[in-house]
Amino acid sequence: MKTTYRTAVHDAMRDALRDDPRVVLMGEDVGRYGGTYAASKGLLEEFGPDRVRDTPLSELGFVGVGIGAALNGLRPIVEVMTVNFSLLALDQIVNTAAALRHMSGGQFSVPLVVRMATGAGRQLAAQHSHSLECWYAHIPGIKVVSPATVADAYGMLGSALADPDPVVIFEHVQLYNTSADVDVLSTTDISRAAVRRDGSDVTVIAYGGCVPKALDAADSLSLTGIDCEVVDLRVLRPLDTDTIIESVSKTHRAVVVDEAWRTGSLAAEISARIMEGAFFELDAPVGRVCSAEVPMPYAKHLEEAALPQADKIVAAVQSLFGGR
Amino acid sequence: MTGHDLALGLLSDMIRVRRMEEKCAELYGEAKIRGFLHLYVGEEAVAAGSLRALTADDAVVATYREHAHALLRGIPMTAIMAEMFGKQEGCSRGRGGSMHLFDAPTRFYGGNAIVAGGLPLAVGLALADALLHRNRLTACYFGDGAVAEGAFHESLNLAALWRLPVLFLCENNLYAMGTALHRAQSQTDLAAKAASYRVPTATADGMDVIACHEAAQQGADHIRTTGGPFFIEYHTYRFRAHSMFDPELYRDKTEVEQWRKRDPIPAFTEQCLHDGTLSTDDVTSIEKAAQEEVDAAVAFAEDGTWESVDDVGRDVLTPAPEGVR
Numbered sequence: 001m002k003t004t005y006r007t008a009v010h011d012a013m014r015d016a017l018r019d020d021p022r023v024v025l026m027g028e029d030v031g032r033y034g035g036t037y038a039a040s041k042g043l044l045e046e047f048g049p050d051r052v053r054d055t056p057l058s059e060l061g062f063v064g065v066g067i068g069a070a071l072n073g074l075r076p077i078v079e080v081m082t083v084n085f086s087l088l089a090l091d092q093i094v095n096t097a098a099a100l101r102h103m104s105g106g107q108f109s110v111p112l113v114v115r116m117a118t119g120a121g122r123q124l125a126a127q128h129s130h131s132l133e134c135w136y137a138h139i140p141g142i143k144v145v146s147p148a149t150v151a152d153a154y155g156m157l158g159s160a161l162a163d164p165d166p167v168v169i170f171e172h173v174q175l176y177n178t179s180a181d182v183d184v185l186s187t188t189d190i191s192r193a194a195v196r197r198d199g200s201d202v203t204v205i206a207y208g209g210c211v212p213k214a215l216d217a218a219d220s221l222s223l224t225g226i227d228c229e230v231v232d233l234r235v236l237r238p239l240d241t242d243t244i245i246e247s248v249s250k251t252h253r254a255v256v257v258d259e260a261w262r263t264g265s266l267a268a269e270i271s272a273r274i275m276e277g278a279f280f281e282l283d284a285p286v287g288r289v290c291s292a293e294v295p296m297p298y299a300k301h302l303e304e305a306a307l308p309q310a311d312k313i314v315a316a317v318q319s320l321f322g323g324r
Numbered sequence: 325m326t327g328h329d330l331a332l333g334l335l336s337d338m339i340r341v342r343r344m345e346e347k348c349a350e351l352y353g354e355a356k357i358r359g360f361l362h363l364y365v366g367e368e369a370v371a372a373g374s375l376r377a378l379t380a381d382d383a384v385v386a387t388y389r390e391h392a393h394a395l396l397r398g399i400p401m402t403a404i405m406a407e408m409f410g411k412q413e414g415c416s417r418g419r420g421g422s423m424h425l426f427d428a429p430t431r432f433y434g435g436n437a438i439v440a441g442g443l444p445l446a447v448g449l450a451l452a453d454a455l456l457h458r459n460r461l462t463a464c465y466f467g468d469g470a471v472a473e474g475a476f477h478e479s480l481n482l483a484a485l486w487r488l489p490v491l492f493l494c495e496n497n498l499y500a501m502g503t504a505l506h507r508a509q510s511q512t513d514l515a516a517k518a519a520s521y522r523v524p525t526a527t528a529d530g531m532d533v534i535a536c537h538e539a540a541q542q543g544a545d546h547i548r549t550t551g552g553p554f555f556i557e558y559h560t561y562r563f564r565a566h567s568m569f570d571p572e573l574y575r576d577k578t579e580v581e582q583w584r585k586r587d588p589i590p591a592f593t594e595q596c597l598h599d600g601t602l603s604t605d606d607v608t609s610i611e612k613a614a615q616e617e618v619d620a621a622v623a624f625a626e627d628g629t630w631e632s633v634d635d636v637g638r639d640v641l642t643p644a645p646e647g648v649r
Contacts (some may be wrong), residue, residue: 024455050455056485061444061478068448071433072383076448091475095438096445103434104418104426106639141642164642180625 001245005153006176008185009039009115012157016098017047020075023161026053027079027115029241036081037117037176062090063114067166069098070112074162078282080116083132083170090135097166098141108162109137113157119259120171120307129303131259133170133208137237143282144237145190148211150180152234155188162280163190166172170236172209172259193240202253202317205244205270207233208255210308217313226317236266245269247278253320255287255306262290284320289313330376331592331601334533336610337372338589341392343614344401347622348391348408349424352568356374356625357408359421360437362389369588370495371396372395373536374463374556376492377544379462384430386424388437389495393465398430401617402624410431411628418631419639439500439614440466443492447479454551461489461547469500471514480521483553490545492518495530497562501573518555530560531586542584563587 016023022191025040025047031054034041044052055062059080066078097110120129137144143165147153153171160167167190185315196211197218206214211232220227229247248254254274258267271286292306300321345365351357357478362372372391384629386393394404399415406568407414410421416435418425424435433449437441446464453460470476471494483490494514498505505512515525524546528539543554561583565572596602 053486056478056481058478058482060475061447062439062481064444064475064479065451065482068433068450068462069452069455070448071445072449072452074452091438091441092444096436096441101642102639103416103424104419104428104639105414105419107426107428108417108433109642143641156372161332252514 001181002179003150003182003185004177004179005150006037006039008150008154009157009171009215010041011185012154013040014043014046016077016157016161017043017051020161022073023077024053024074025079025225026055027076028055028057028064028081030054030079033193035079037173039176042080042290043210045314051262058090059085060092064092064096066112066114067092067100067110070110071108074093075111075113077113077115077157082128083118084127084130085117086116093142093166093168094139098139101165102141107308110166111164112166113160113169114166114172115169117173118170119174120296120303121209122173123212123298123300123303125298129296131291133236133319134260134264134269136168137266139237142168143190143235144170144277145235146170146208146233148171148172148208148232148234150176150178150182152188156190158187159190163232165299170208174209178212193234193243194232195229195243195313197228197230199251200228201227201233202255202320203229203244203247203251204255204257204313204317204319205231205233205237206257206292207266208259210259211307213310214257214313216310217317220310220314221317224318226321228317239270239273241277244274248274248278249281252281252283254282255289255313255316255320257309257313259291262288263293265290287316287320289316327601331596332371332610333376333607334537334612335589335592335596335602335607337396338368338533338592339610340396340614340617341368341371342589343618343622344395347618349564349568351408351622357422359423360388360567361422362567364389364392364562365562366553366583366587367495367497367530367560368392369536369592370493370530370558370560373533373597374493374540375557376537377540378463378506379460381458382431383433383460383462384465384583385433385449385462386435386465387439387442387444387467388427388435390435391422394425394427394432394435397427397432399425399427399432401621405621405625406628408629409625411625412631413624413628417639422578440470440475442466443470443475443479446490447488449484450490451486454486454488459548461491461544463491463493465493465495467500468494468496468505468514469508470496471517472500472508477516479627480523480555482520484521484523488549489551490553491540491547492523492553493540494555494557495560496557497560499501499562499566499575501566502570504574515555515557523555525555525557527559530558531588532589533592569626585635594636
């Protein structure tokens with residue numbers, strides 16, 4: 001039976017609320033509205049307004065409330081509508097959630113989960129479409145995950161809630177309607193990258209909404225005789241460098257696909273790690289496919305042009321083989 | 325508690341804080357303490373009076389000017405002083421310093437150096453208490469500067485909307501660093517701002533330790549009875565510079581002198597001696613004990629250990645329990 005990514009997120013939250021009385025969900029329109037992306041539909045009715053809390057438009061406030069509640073015995077899931085809005089709460093995430101354990105000499109851990117939508121592709125223009133995962137991945141003291149599959153959309157939430165430290169979950173808006181045949185949804189780890197497609201000629205490294213594009217590109221490239229391995233990073237902090245280096249050491253070529261802007265991106269960090277850890281394994285420079293350095297345009301053709309697409313990944317891979 | 329015991333406790337609290345901080349300033353001059361050092365000198369009545377309204381189960385969230393709150397909440401002066409020295413025996417293992425004193429046993433949640441950063445945290449602590457049906461409150465200290473931050477307004481609204489047990493304690497010392505209140509706020513009646521969120525309020529003379537205590541007791545009683553928040557504006561004054569780097573160009577010396585005449589320690593001492601609540605022997609023994617405590621704290625800090633630089637990366641994430649990868 002097909003399960004959608006949206007349903008997987010919903011079921012993960014429902015099961016967490018059902019299994020652990022310490023879990024609360026809060027955020028803008030998570031209750032009566034059912035969630036901006038309909039991921040929390042029915043949860044207010046099932047668990048009541050104490051545990052499924054609609055908040056005012058106070059991102060800084062309610063993310064900070066989540067931190068305090070986490071410190072004091074709850075396991076809050078705080079939903080921020082979109083990554084662009086999370087900038088209003090960045091202070092609490094960076095200056096408090098991430099720093100508290102260290103500042104207190106290890107006395108206080110913050111078992112907080114923050115979920116937010118990220119990414120472009122819905123013509124939502126320059127204040128609702130960005131990919132700022134790398135800003136969060138820069139910060140010691142938090143974990144950052146990016147479920148790209150239905151299984152991870154369900155499975156990562158449980159691990160995030162079980163984690164004693166703050167975990168930020170990025171759900172790409174283009175993934176909510178994707179679906180997969182999954183018999184049983186269960187908890188998945190938040191420590192390792194995953195090889196989504198085995199290959200021998202080149203490693204394509206992606207995360208979140210770019211993983212399906214990388215897989216599409218790999219299918220196209222296989223017709224031209226290039227056998228791609230596709231690595232889904234899954235966890236953006238701490239990065240699973242071992243899986244990347246292992247794959248690149250096998251294929252000797254790498255292309256990093258990242259919906260963020262190229263400058264200062266995770267793609268840059270991964271490229272640097274490949275250079276540090278597998279320089280002498282490389283048969284070609286590491287390639288990158290990132291978004292155009294422009295605030296996201298509204299017009300559909302321009303938005304598509306600004307984003308990584310399968311054909312751009314194909315071209316980037318082919319360039320590593322002399323354009324084959 | 326008899327009048328004598330309360331007076332003895334309040335005076336002792338204020339003097340312990342004052343002597344500790346005077347020593348800190350001296351040690352700063354000797355470069356034993358570095359970084360930012362924000363002294364509370366002049367404002368002691370607020371922390372001394374208000375903290376006595378709390379129980380051991382309550383939580384405290386404070387600011388970067390929190391030495392008094394940390395000490396009077398029950399963190400040993402030795403651990404506070406060692407923290408200021410940056411020693412491993414400090415209450416935050418030397419990772420926090422003056423601005424980030426923390427202590428789990430006394431439920432002291434910092435030590436927050438982002439102005440108004442502690443308010444949402446306090447509301448969250450209170451939310452957990454409310455949902456878990458614990459009858460305890462969270463005391464949240466902040467200055468007049470915090471009232472300009474969005475976090476103040478978001479937190480007051482949430483605490484009132486969700487009826488959470490937060491005691492908001494505004495230490496209005498008239499200056500946000502160097503910016504006078506009237507230069508930063510269209511409405512300088514800060515309690516009025518809280519009242520606009522339908523939070524019940526009180527104002528108190530922050531130089532009068534009994535008034536400080538009574539206001540906090542009123543607030544705590546209200547919270548324990550109703551479950552909802554309470555806001556107190558304390559009118560107080562910082563006698564010393566904002567931090568050790570502050571040349572104090574923004575206020576007149578005469579203004580400082582006028583406020584110094586209202587120093588809460590001599591004022592309360594004289595009042596107690598005059599009405600016979602305390603004797604001169606009481607005052608002498610408080611001073612003597614405070615001096616001994618400060619000396620012992622400094623010795624403890626001097627004797628403390630510097631954490632190995634090999635451990636610089638610790639306490640970023642929580643270690644997995646034994647046997648779990």
